[in-house]
Amino acid sequence: MKTVLITGADGLIGSRLREALKEIYRLKLITAEPIEGETTIQTDITAMDKMVQACQGVDSVVHLAASPAVDTPWEEILHNNIIGTYTVFEAAKRAGVQQVIFASSNHAVGSYEDEYVNKAAAGQRELLNHLILMRPDSYYGVSKVFGEAMGAYYADHQGLRVICIRIGWINPDNEPKGDPTKPSPAMWMSHEDFAQMVQKSIEADKVRFDIFYGVSDNQNRFFDLEHAKEVLGFAPHD
Amino acid sequence: MKTVLITGADGLIGSRLREALKEIYRLKLITAEPIEGETTIQTDITAMDKMVQACQGVDSVVHLAASPAVDTPWEEILHNNIIGTYTVFEAAKRAGVQQVIFASSNHAVGSYEDEYVNKAAAGQRELLNHLILMRPDSYYGVSKVFGEAMGAYYADHQGLRVICIRIGWINPDNEPKGDPTKPSPAMWMSHEDFAQMVQKSIEADKVRFDIFYGVSDNQNRFFDLEHAKEVLGFAPHD
Numbered sequence: 002m003k004t005v006l007i008t009g010a011d012g013l014i015g016s017r018l019r020e021a022l023k024e025i026y027r028l029k030l031i032t033a034e035p036i037e038g039e040t041t042i043q044t045d046i047t048a049m050d051k052m053v054q055a056c057q058g059v060d061s062v063v064h065l066a067a068s069p070a071v072d073t074p075w076e077e078i079l080h081n082n083i084i085g086t087y088t089v090f091e092a093a094k095r096a097g098v099q100q101v102i103f104a105s106s107n108h109a110v111g112s113y114e115d116e117y118v119n120k121a122a123a124g125q126r127e128l129l130n131h132l133i134l135m136r137p138d139s140y141y142g143v144s145k146v147f148g149e150a151m152g153a154y155y156a157d158h159q160g161l162r163v164i165c166i167r168i169g170w171i172n173p174d175n176e177p178k179g180d181p182t183k184p185s186p187a188m189w190m191s192h193e194d195f196a197q198m199v200q201k202s203i204e205a206d207k208v209r210f211d212i213f214y215g216v217s218d219n220q221n222r223f224f225d226l227e228h229a230k231e232v233l234g235f236a237p238h239d
Numbered sequence: 240m241k242t243v244l245i246t247g248a249d250g251l252i253g254s255r256l257r258e259a260l261k262e263i264y265r266l267k268l269i270t271a272e273p274i275e276g277e278t279t280i281q282t283d284i285t286a287m288d289k290m291v292q293a294c295q296g297v298d299s300v301v302h303l304a305a306s307p308a309v310d311t312p313w314e315e316i317l318h319n320n321i322i323g324t325y326t327v328f329e330a331a332k333r334a335g336v337q338q339v340i341f342a343s344s345n346h347a348v349g350s351y352e353d354e355y356v357n358k359a360a361a362g363q364r365e366l367l368n369h370l371i372l373m374r375p376d377s378y379y380g381v382s383k384v385f386g387e388a389m390g391a392y393y394a395d396h397q398g399l400r401v402i403c404i405r406i407g408w409i410n411p412d413n414e415p416k417g418d419p420t421k422p423s424p425a426m427w428m429s430h431e432d433f434a435q436m437v438q439k440s441i442e443a444d445k446v447r448f449d450i451f452y453g454v455s456d457n458q459n460r461f462f463d464l465e466h467a468k469e470v471l472g473f474a475p476h477d
Contacts, residue, residue, distance in 0.1 A: 075325060083321065087313060109388075112395040134370045134450075135388050138396060143388045146373075150347075150384035154375050157350040212372075 002027050005203060006059045006098075008046055008089060009066030011036060014104070014171050014195065018063070021196035026203070031055060031066065046085040049092055056096030061203045064089045064148075065104045071111075071139045082144035090155045090163075100162040102202050103152050105212070107169050107188055107224070109145040111138030114184045117223035121187060128225040131167070131212040149212060156210035163209075164202045169216040169224065171195060177219060187221035191239035201233040208232060240265050243441060244297045244336075246284055246327060247304030249274060252342070252409050252433065256301070259434035264441070269293060269304065284323040287330060294334030299441045302327045302386075303342045309349075309377045320382035328393045328401075338400040340440050341390050343450070345407050345426055345462070347383040349376030352422045355461035359425060366463040369405070369450040387450060394448035401447075402440045407454035407462065409433060415457060425459035429477035439471040446470060 003026050009015045010030035019028055032041040044051040046066050056062065066089075068081045086103070093101050107114070113129055113136055120127055135146040145167075152163035169188030172178075177189035194217045202208075211232060214224035217239040229235040241264050247253045248268035257266055270279040282289040284304050294300065304327075306319045324341070331339050345352070351367055351374055358365055373384040383405075390401035407426030410416075415427035432455045440451075449470060452462035455477040467473035 075329075079322065079325075084317065087317075091313075112391070132372045135373065135384075135391065136395065137388050137392050139392065143385065143392050146388035147381065147385045150373050150375050150381045153350070153373065154377065154381050157374065158376060 003060040003203060004029065004058055006031065006055060006062045008062065008064050009033075009104075010041070012065055012069065013173060014168070015065045017171075017192040018065070018196055018199060021192070022200065025200065029055060029059060047080065047088050049088055052088055052092035053095045056092050056098050059093075059096065059098050061100040061102060062089060062093050062098055063102045063104070063199060063203075067104065067144070068141070071108055071141045073139075073141050075140050078140040078144045082141070083147055086144070086148040087151060090151050090159075090161065094155060094159050094161055098161070100164070100203070101152065101155070102199060103148050103163060103165045105149050105165040105167045106142065106145040107167055107184075107214075108138050108142035109149065109167055110136050111142050112136040114138070114188075114223075118184045118187050118221065121221040121223050126221070126223060129214075129223055130225045131214060131228055153210055162206075164205065165212045166198060166202070166215040167212065167224070168195070169214065177217070187219050187223055188216045189219050190216050194237045194239050197238070198229065198233065198235050201235055205233055241298040241441060242267065242296055244269065244293060244300045246300065246302050247271075247342075248279070250303055250307065251411060252406070253303045255409075255430040256303070256434055256437060259430070260438065263438065267293065267297060285318065285326050287326055290326050290330035291333045294330050294336050297331075297334065297336050299338040299340060300327060300331050300336055301340045301342070301437060301441075305342065305382070306379070309346055309379045311377075311379050313378050316378040316382045320379070321385055324382070324386040325389060328389050328397075328399065332393060332397050332399055336399070338402070338441070339390065339393070340437060341386050341401065341403045343387050343403040343405045344380065344383040345405055345422075345452075346376050346380030347387065347405055348374050349380050350374040352376075352426075352461075356422045356425050356459065359459040359461050364459070364461060367452075367461055368463045369452060369466055391448055400444075402443065403450045404433075404436060404440070404453040405450065405462070406433070407452065415455070425457050425461055426454045427457050428454050432475045432477050435476070436467065436471065436473050439473055443471055
């Protein structure tokens with residue numbers, strides 16, 4: 002049974018993920034606040050010593066902790082998403098962790114979205130693949146490009162295996178509500194599909210570095226899923 | 240006559256560039272130390288107020304200031320190359336500057352280099368184009384991916400025009416010396432060719448955002464130059 006450390010395990014996404022994975026892996030949870038009935042670790046993710054300690058004995062880190070709002074100001078992005086993400090990769094390396102799964106975001110390529118969702122709504126759907134040039138729509142998006150780049154560096158030069166999931170839209174209601182001509186429903190991802198993608202990433206022992214779009218198979222989807230199907234065997238349920 | 244602000248104007252590259260451009264543009268120079276006979280500005284590039292002041296009345300910023308060594312430790316990269324580059328883009332926007340030319344680097348895609356230089360040496364040259372997925376070889380390279388991403392954001396959402404030049408190898412002797420099967424000579428750029436590329440970038444009023452490789456037309460060149468020729472009219476002399 003692998004040991005998996007989840008950062009941000011009490012966030013919107015982390016809360017669902019830890020429920021889905023708790024029977025499959027031995028989980029270690031970094032959370033903002035203690036959770037009743039669970040063993041958790043509270044630390045700022047920029048604290049290197051504590052992060053190295055948290056990474057001891059871990060096979061895979063699922064790094065979700067970040068300021069999640071697209072309009073987060075620069076100073077907060079710098080601390081939580083840039084310095085924090087560097088610290089997670091470096092701590093994982095120092096502790097001998099094999100793999101980091103980095104929660105990237107559609108916002109790393111967000112400036113393409115209006116064009117692609119309009120094409121899809123007009124019945125002329127084109128798919129964005131994972132190799133396309135970054136085009137972030139915010140400081141938040143820039144921080145996700147940064148995290149992917151840091152992941153590539155640690156994969157190519159520091160011995161980690163790294164998978165980046167560009168998460169679309171995961172919401173509390175777990176339903177793709179809203180105007181279907183807007184980007185959000187077209188990039189919706191169900192809690193179950195996200196958990197499946199993370200689990201298949203954890204099991205993908207031969208992937209040195211890769212990037213996948215984290216979306217369900219939505220009607221107006223404009224993010225490619227073929228790559229995740231081929232490499233991970235991802236099979237979206239929703 | 241346009242006004243051009245050069246950051247790092249007393250560095251290896253900046254020193255040659257300011258000589259080449261001084262008859263063509265009204266120059267403002269940010270330098271580490273004063274230069275005899277020149278009006279210069281000394282400021283840490285992370286000092287927002289001073290950077291906004293330096294950007295007043297400027298048409299184009301050529302942002303060269305950075306820790307240039309590929310093995311620079313993270314903490315220094317964070318301050319000079321990450322926070323510094325954010326500050327330059329934000330100061331330029333606040334001061335109403337039209338364009339930022341960002342000195343990116345081959346190290347943003349450095350993990351491809353061994354493979355491509357070996358192919359070229361074996362007579363099976365393939366060219367890396369500017370759209371290829373980032374693959375940095377160092378924290379330095381990560382900081383250059385970050386700068387390009389920040390540039391894309393400011394171009395797409397904050398009204399700046401941004402050109403990123405992925406500089407190959409510019410050396411003091413201005414000669415492509417060394418083993419031709421190694422990456423450096425294959426990505427050499429002469430001082431004159433760099434000045435030409437910067438000048439043509441400054442004049443490229445219609446380019447909202449783009450990325451070009453900054454190399455001369457070397458024997459084993461593996462970085463694409465067609466894109467710079469087409470968009471900028473770049474014509475390498477060396």
